[in-house]
Amino acid sequence: QVQLVQSGAEVKKPGASVKVSCKVSGSTLTELSMHWVRQTPGKGLEWMGGFDPEDGETIYAQKFQGRVTMTEDTSTDIAYMELSSLRSEDTAVYYCATKPTFQPLYYFDFWGQGTLVTVSS
Amino acid sequence: DIQMTQSPSSLSASVGDRVTITCQASQDITTFLNWYQQKPGKAPKVLIYDASNLRPGVPSRFSGSGSGTDFTLTISSLQPEDIATYYCQQYDSLYTFGQGTKLEIK
Numbered sequence: 001q002v003q004l005v006q007s008g009a010e011v012k013k014p015g016a017s018v019k020v021s022c023k024v025s026g027s028t029l030t031e032l033s034m035h036w037v038r039q040t041p042g043k044g045l046e047w048m049g050g051f052d053p054e055d056g057e058t059i060y061a062q063k064f065q066g067r068v069t070m071t072e073d074t075s076t077d078i079a080y081m082e083l084s085s086l087r088s089e090d091t092a093v094y095y096c097a098t099k100p101t102f103q104p105l106y107y108f109d110f111w112g113q114g115t116l117v118t119v120s121s
Numbered sequence: 122d123i124q125m126t127q128s129p130s131s132l133s134a135s136v137g138d139r140v141t142i143t144c145q146a147s148q149d150i151t152t153f154l155n156w157y158q159q160k161p162g163k164a165p166k167v168l169i170y171d172a173s174n175l176r177p178g179v180p181s182r183f184s185g186s187g188s189g190t191d192f193t194l195t196i197s198s199l200q201p202e203d204i205a206t207y208y209c210q211q212y213d214s215l216y217t218f219g220q221g222t223k224l225e226i227k
Contacts, residue, residue: 035216043220044208044218044219044220044221045165045208045210045218045221046218047215047216047217047218059215061215062122095164097164105170106153106155106170106212106216107155107167107170107210107212108165108167109167111164111165111166112164113164114164
C-alpha cells in the first residue's frame, strides 16, 4: 500500500516561493506517476502537473507554467513541488497524488494528507 | 481547456433517498471521466473510473453513467456515511475537476 506523507504548513509573503515535499513509502518513486493537485475555497480542485514515467516527462498545467517546478529525489523517494512568485490567490491546500502506472487508468488513487500554504503580507 | 460543470452545487437528502449528481463537459470526452468523494479534512477518494466502473471496495450503491458530455453519479440509497463533497474529473485532455457538489443529510 502506497503512503504519501507531506511536509507541514507554510506561511509565505507575496512574491516568495514555497517548496512542499512528499515522502513515498510502500513503493518507490521510480514506480509511481506523481502529480500535484491544489484545493482552494474559490476554485476547488486544480491539477497543477505531474510526471509520466512512460515517457519520462513532467507536464505542467498551462496556468502554472513558468511558476511551478516539480522534482523527484529517487535516492530518498521524496517528491517536491516548488511554486514561485506567490500571491494571495495561491493560498490553498496542496496535495501530492499518484496515478497508476503502465496501465490505461487515469485517476489519482493515493493522496498525501495535504499541506496548507498561506500567502499573506 | 475542458471545463467541467456540476449540478447542483449543494444537495440535501434523507437517508434512504436516491441521489443523483450530474456533470457536464464543455466538449466530448467519450467516457474519460472519474468521480471522487471528499470528506471534511480528508483527501479525495476515487469512487468511479471510466465513467461507470466501480473501484474495488466502493459500495455498490454508487454507480456512474454517461458518455460524451453528460455524466451522472447516482447513490441508490443514501447512507449517513455518504455525507461528503463529490467531484467529477475529466482526463480526455490533461485533468480538470468539476467545482463539486456538497451532499448533506436532511
